[in-house]
Amino acid sequence: MLSENSIKELRTNLRGGLIEPGDQAYDEARKVYNGMIHKRPRLIARCADAADVIHSVNFSREHNLLLAMRSGGHNAGGLGICDDGLVIDLGPIKYARVDPAARTVTVGAGCTWGDVDHATHAFGLATPSGILSTTGVGGLTLGGGIGHLTRKCGLTIDNLLSADVVLADGKFAKANADENPDLFWAIRGGGGNFGVVTAFTFKLHPVDMIYGGPMLYELSETAEVMKWYRDLIATAPDDLNGFFAFLTVPPAAPFPEHLHMKKMCGVVWAYAGPQTKAEETFKPIRAFKKAALDLVGPLPQPALQSMFDALYPPGLQWYWRADFVNELSDEAIAQHIRFGNALPSMHSTMHLYPINGAASRVGKNDTAWNYRGATWAQVMVGVDPDPANNEKNISWTKSYYEALHPYSAGGAYVNFMMDEGEERVKATYGDNYERLVAIKNKYDPDNLFRVNQNIKPGKKKPGTN
Numbered sequence: 113m114l115s116e117n118s119i120k121e122l123r124t125n126l127r128g129g130l131i132e133p134g135d136q137a138y139d140e141a142r143k144v145y146n147g148m149i150h151k152r153p154r155l156i157a158r159c160a161d162a163a164d165v166i167h168s169v170n171f172s173r174e175h176n177l178l179l180a181m182r183s184g185g186h187n188a189g190g191l192g193i194c195d196d197g198l199v200i201d202l203g204p205i206k207y208a209r210v211d212p213a214a215r216t217v218t219v220g221a222g223c224t225w226g227d228v229d230h231a232t233h234a235f236g237l238a239t240p241s242g243i244l245s246t247t248g249v250g251g252l253t254l255g256g257g258i259g260h261l262t263r264k265c266g267l268t269i270d271n272l273l274s275a276d277v278v279l280a281d282g283k284f285a286k287a288n289a290d291e292n293p294d295l296f297w298a299i300r301g302g303g304g305n306f307g308v309v310t311a312f313t314f315k316l317h318p319v320d321m322i323y324g325g326p327m328l329y330e331l332s333e334t335a336e337v338m339k340w341y342r343d344l345i346a347t348a349p350d351d352l353n354g355f356f357a358f359l360t361v362p363p364a365a366p367f368p369e370h371l372h373m374k375k376m377c378g379v380v381w382a383y384a385g386p387q388t389k390a391e392e393t394f395k396p397i398r399a400f401k402k403a404a405l406d407l408v409g410p411l412p413q414p415a416l417q418s419m420f421d422a423l424y425p426p427g428l429q430w431y432w433r434a435d436f437v438n439e440l441s442d443e444a445i446a447q448h449i450r451f452g453n454a455l456p457s458m459h460s461t462m463h464l465y466p467i468n469g470a471a472s473r474v475g476k477n478d479t480a481w482n483y484r485g486a487t488w489a490q491v492m493v494g495v496d497p498d499p500a501n502n503e504k505n506i507s508w509t510k511s512y513y514e515a516l517h518p519y520s521a522g523g524a525y526v527n528f529m530m531d532e533g534e535e536r537v538k539a540t541y542g543d544n545y546e547r548l549v550a551i552k553n554k555y556d557p558d559n560l561f562r563v564n565q566n567i568k569p570g571k572k573k574p575g576t577n
């Protein structure tokens with residue numbers, strides 16, 4: 113039982129504020145991006161700075177209270193919230209400071225990627241993130257970070273230079289190549305298992321304009337398109353990124369009316385090389401076949417990053433399953449066609465994100481992120497605004513995943529996983545898992561940080577504390 117006095121003390125210690133059930137702000141504060149998740153925490157600590165985080169971590173540990181933490185609240189498995197525990201809401205720690213000379217940006221843990229793109233684009237610079245601007249910097253980064261710039265600049269973690277971390281014992285630590293390098297290794301892919309990151313410093317790249325957007329084809333052409341895409345991406349220059357997708361054309365501009373609500377396949381391209389070479393780069397792509405819709409052209413980097421925000425507002429019902437994929441065999445393509453033809457709702461989709469190129473040139477033991485040899489991160493997602501359709505969408509997602517899993521590399525990108533159990537987490541970290549357990553033993557031996565894709569501490573030896 114928590115005493116009123118202890119809660120009062122925590123409230124006094126927090127600059128950002130404390131929210132409890134019954135407070136007017138409670139229902140809004142406990143909402144996460146996935147409308148399928150409804151959890152009721154005992155306390156929500158709106159943390160304004162690292163000091164607030166230290167007080168909250170200490171409170172949770174001293175009162176044996178389950179602890180969750182959220183940055184953008186986007187996690188599909190709802191790992192940014194918990195029932196009955198304390199939620200560290202990092203939302204108020206929102207700032208992004210660019211150092212144009214050093215080409216770095218230091219970002220508060222409450223930023224979304226839209227906040228970061230806004231700050232860096234003014235300097236003609238960018239760091240790789242995901243494909244939506246509403247996703248939180250915290251969760252996306254700590255799980256890896258795959259997006260439009262992956263082939264050119266690597267994963268988001270490959271551009272992380274330093275992090276400020278509040279540890280399970282309430283102490284503050286820097287994690288970078290020189291300070292606590294074991295922690296730095298672990299947080300690059302190991303998720304929120306090792307501490308609460310309050311600030312991230314990223315390397316920036318001179319990426320300003322992108323030549324990109326969707327190029328869509330008839331569903332009947334999927335086999336041909338997928339095989340061509342598979343071969344093209346294997347040898348494409350790093351400057352060219354393109355993820356394959358099944359989708360339903362939204363009934364809105366800029367999509368032409370005759371394609372509205374049509375199921376299609378296609379590639380969302382992002383060419384981040386010299387813009388003078390963009391048209392030339394796309395000549396063979398356009399020569400392959402006339403696309404039913406070609407919206408590829410020059411646009412500012414933040415415009416590409418936020419292109420799908422309106423299609424996927426917060427509150428939709430999300431269910432997803434994922435795998436890493438080394439090869440896209442003709443047999444796997446046949447299965448993709450089966451399920452692509454049966455997309456169960458307008459928002460449901462399947463994406464194959466390339467992770468070859470720059471991301472594959474980092475060693476599989478250089479960071480916690482193990483699947484450096486895979487070619488794609490694959491995700492199938494059943495999405496819909498209406499909970500009444502959940503059963504249908506979940507069933508399609510599971511069946512699709514089960515049909516394709518035999519063709520996969522084994523593990524999955526942690527940020528695309530829901531609650532899939534310990535073995536799946538182990539499979540994902542491969543031969544990095546034991547080292548992660550050792551680092552967990554050092555920094556969080558009692559598993560205070562366990563609302564995540566959990567790396568469990570090893571068993572304590574008898575006679576040790």
Ligand SMILES: Cc1cc2nc3c(=O)[nH]c(=O)nc-3n(C[C@H](O)[C@H](O)[C@H](O)COP(=O)(O)OP(=O)(O)OC[C@H]3O[C@@H](n4cnc5c(N)ncnc54)[C@H](O)[C@@H]3O)c2cc1C
Nearest residue numbers: 183184185186187191192242243248250251252258304309
């Ligand atoms: C619509 C949608 C699109 C997506 N697109 C992409 C994409 O293009 N590329 C990609 O790589 N991923 C993508 N993702 C997955 C995304 O990376 C994960 O959902 C990620 O967890 C979201 O981060 P968040 O901070 O918003 O999540 P939250 O729900 O806030 O947090 C999730 C978990 O991350 C950890 N965490 C968050 N912040 C911190 C912190 N500061 N310190 C310590 N631990 C922390 C915690 O363990 C927490 O449980 C997408 C997700 C959605 C729903």
